Amino acid sequence: MRQTLRKAALLLLLVIICLSYAAGQDADPSPTGNCSTLPCLTTYHNNNARAGVNSMETTLSAASFPSLSATTVTLDAMVYAQPLYVSAVPFNAGACTGGSARNMVYVATENNSVYAIDAGTYTICKQVSLNSGDTAIPVPDLPPAPNTTTPCNNITGNSTYGTVGITGTPAIDPGNNVLFVVSAHKSTTGVYTQRLNALDITTLASLSTLDLPSHITGSPTFYAINENQRSGLLVTRNSDSSDNIFVSWGTFCDGNAGTNGSFGLIAEFDWNPTTKAIGTAVETFYPQGAYTNLTSPNSAGPAGIWMSGGAPAADGGGNVYFAVGNGHFEGITSKTLNFGESIVKLGVVPTYSVLDYYTPNVWNVLNNGTNSNVSCSEYPNDHTCVISALPQGDWDLGSGGVVLLTTSSVTSYGELVAAGKEGMFYVTFYCKSSTQCPTTNWNQLMGGLDGLASAGQGGYNTDISSRSQDYSCTPVATAMKPSPGNLAQCFYGVPVQATRAESGERATPAFWSPAGATAYLYAVGTTDALEAYAFSPSSGTFTITTVPSGATTYNYPGATPTISWDGTHTSTAIVWVLETAGYKTGSPAVLSAYAAVPSGTALNQLWTSGTTGPPATKFVVPTVANGKVFVAGGSCTSSTSCAGALTIYHQ
Numbered sequence: 001m002r003q004t005l006r007k008a009a010l011l012l013l014l015v016i017i018c019l020s021y022a023a024g025q026d027a028d029p030s031p032t033g034n035c036s037t038l039p040c041l042t043t044y045h046n047n048n049a050r051a052g053v054n055s056m057e058t059t060l061s062a063a064s065f066p067s068l069s070a071t072t073v074t075l076d077a078m079v080y081a082q083p084l085y086v087s088a089v090p091f092n093a094g095a096c097t098g099g100s101a102r103n104m105v106y107v108a109t110e111n112n113s114v115y116a117i118d119a120g121t122y123t124i125c126k127q128v129s130l131n132s133g134d135t136a137i138p139v140p141d142l143p144p145a146p147n148t149t150t151p152c153n154n155i156t157g158n159s160t161y162g163t164v165g166i167t168g169t170p171a172i173d174p175g176n177n178v179l180f181v182v183s184a185h186k187s188t189t190g191v192y193t194q195r196l197n198a199l200d201i202t203t204l205a206s207l208s209t210l211d212l213p214s215h216i217t218g219s220p221t222f223y224a225i226n227e228n229q230r231s232g233l234l235v236t237r238n239s240d241s242s243d244n245i246f247v248s249w250g251t252f253c254d255g256n257a258g259t260n261g262s263f264g265l266i267a268e269f270d271w272n273p274t275t276k277a278i279g280t281a282v283e284t285f286y287p288q289g290a291y292t293n294l295t296s297p298n299s300a301g302p303a304g305i306w307m308s309g310g311a312p313a314a315d316g317g318g319n320v321y322f323a324v325g326n327g328h329f330e331g332i333t334s335k336t337l338n339f340g341e342s343i344v345k346l347g348v349v350p351t352y353s354v355l356d357y358y359t360p361n362v363w364n365v366l367n368n369g370t371n372s373n374v375s376c377s378e379y380p381n382d383h384t385c386v387i388s389a390l391p392q393g394d395w396d397l398g399s400g401g402v403v404l405l406t407t408s409s410v411t412s413y414g415e416l417v418a419a420g421k422e423g424m425f426y427v428t429f430y431c432k433s434s435t436q437c438p439t440t441n442w443n444q445l446m447g448g449l450d451g452l453a454s455a456g457q458g459g460y461n462t463d464i465s466s467r468s469q470d471y472s473c474t475p476v477a478t479a480m481k482p483s484p485g486n487l488a489q490c491f492y493g494v495p496v497q498a499t500r501a502e503s504g505e506r507a508t509p510a511f512w513s514p515a516g517a518t519a520y521l522y523a524v525g526t527t528d529a530l531e532a533y534a535f536s537p538s539s540g541t542f543t544i545t546t547v548p549s550g551a552t553t554y555n556y557p558g559a560t561p562t563i564s565w566d567g568t569h570t571s572t573a574i575v576w577v578l579e580t581a582g583y584k585t586g587s588p589a590v591l592s593a594y595a596a597v598p599s600g601t602a603l604n605q606l607w608t609s610g611t612t613g614p615p616a617t618k619f620v621v622p623t624v625a626n627g628k629v630f631v632a633g634g635s636c637t638s639s640t641s642c643a644g645a646l647t648i649y650h651q
Helices: 002-025 363-368
Strands: 069-075 084-090 101-108 113-118 124-129 171-173 178-187 192-200 206-212 234-237 243-251 265-272 283-285 320-323 329-331 343-347 353-359 403-406 414-419 424-430 489-492 510-512 519-524 528-536 549-554 562-564 574-579 590-595 605-608 623-625 628-635 643-650
Touching: 069 113, 084 171, 084 623, 171 234, 178 243, 329 353, 343 424, 353 424, 403 510, 510 562, 528 574, 549 574, 549 590, 549 605, 562 623
Parallel strands: none
Antiparallel strands: 069 643, 084 101, 101 113, 113 124, 171 178, 178 192, 192 206, 234 243, 243 265, 265 283, 320 343, 343 353, 403 414, 414 424, 424 489, 510 519, 519 528, 528 549, 562 574, 574 590, 590 605, 623 628, 628 643
């Protein structure tokens, strides 16, 4: 009997150890709580890999697509944030009391309102305003666009009215029943703040707040009026159920407010589920650590993190990935770190620092549009020659979001893809944590500066034409075995128009990788159709010779696709694309559904919504769950007040 009990105790201990290990490895809180078995879309593009897939959609199917109707819920202001969806929430507040399980949709507006809406009845269960004796920031107060005295209006589309409140997509930890969101405020005395809020998703009650800039550390100084919090939030979960909240900022209209501060940054805050407190100890990374006040023509603006509303990604080890727009590059040198025009990997444990980066050798050209230092006859492989015909302008890498394609482990390397205004897709290697990367070259797995084997080369004002080994788009010699300076692949996937500044990728691609079937990356560039690039896990590269595409062209700014399927049958898979080109005129957003599996070289369109959608807001992403599609939007172009709406497409 004693031996049996000893064995049982040992078995229980092993189970506890295994569960603890699993919890430590699960950095994405999306599948916790009820969301482990029910469909939930709790963060930008559905999960921390930013793949944009819902694998629990059993109602909507490409094989038998139903007829959809539209129901619209009126909101108090424009919406940029993606609607978030949580199944079986015991909501008990406002118009929805009793605490019965409801499928809930959460929507945030530019008036600093958060709505909790019953996804079954379309009832607004509760609306809360995060304004407490203050207001959202009026657009006329914003810093001016470069070389003008006109306030930057790239949020509302109007420089005289409207407000900037909540722009970045919130994030939810369903295991802790908490929603995190950043709001922007102006007090009655004219003081500007941005506020990190934690709300209870069962009541929308405030759990805690943290006003910024008082808790942003480091240099330069954070000025809340100048920082554009457009990028979605990232939340990762620790083994003790606490959360890490990552918030990133860029600038308004690529402006530089000089000594008043206007810079890109990403900061990490801690959430304690016991005390419900947001930690004031925050770690901060500025991608443009030096040259922060440059006004020379060599820079299109300060380096910022915006990714057209995309959110930083995180791997299973809690490392963070994002793309930086504009700015100068120096890499890891004795000077202050500068990672303009780069894809950056930050490690959180044991220190908040750059573990890895990838910077195209044409980083300076992406700021300028042309570069006369490159001889195309001498260096034909340098893709500076390909883009040298572009007009001088802003072609930054960081306009597109990052997607983690494959999962890394101790013995294999994952891959990441990102693209920017130049139209080039960069497919780079990464590993899950610094301890799982080769110790001799761990900081170069994503490539560093193209073709260069050591960090810090090709720094500020370096003559690109003098580096004979500096070639772009050189694939690795051996599949899935990255070495310093190597990419898996890079290719032009979005047509770049020399006559238009509005080109390239201003969205986050979607990546669908069904077991036993072909994996695809879906992208919709500016003035381009939906395209599907087949992915080979064995080579780590995409097929770019024959690319299936849809028949519809999407004008500026393109679109971020999202995918729904039942997780088993590829015939059910649908790619959803939202046309938002009408945002300048207040025209409706147009939702379309495509069969995810190509038919030859075509992606067949199954359905389109026509003019039933809300006013289009650029960069908005649809949310698909339980047989319904949720599309938010709004407009400030048709009157002296701004309108917002959530349209639900359903059977």
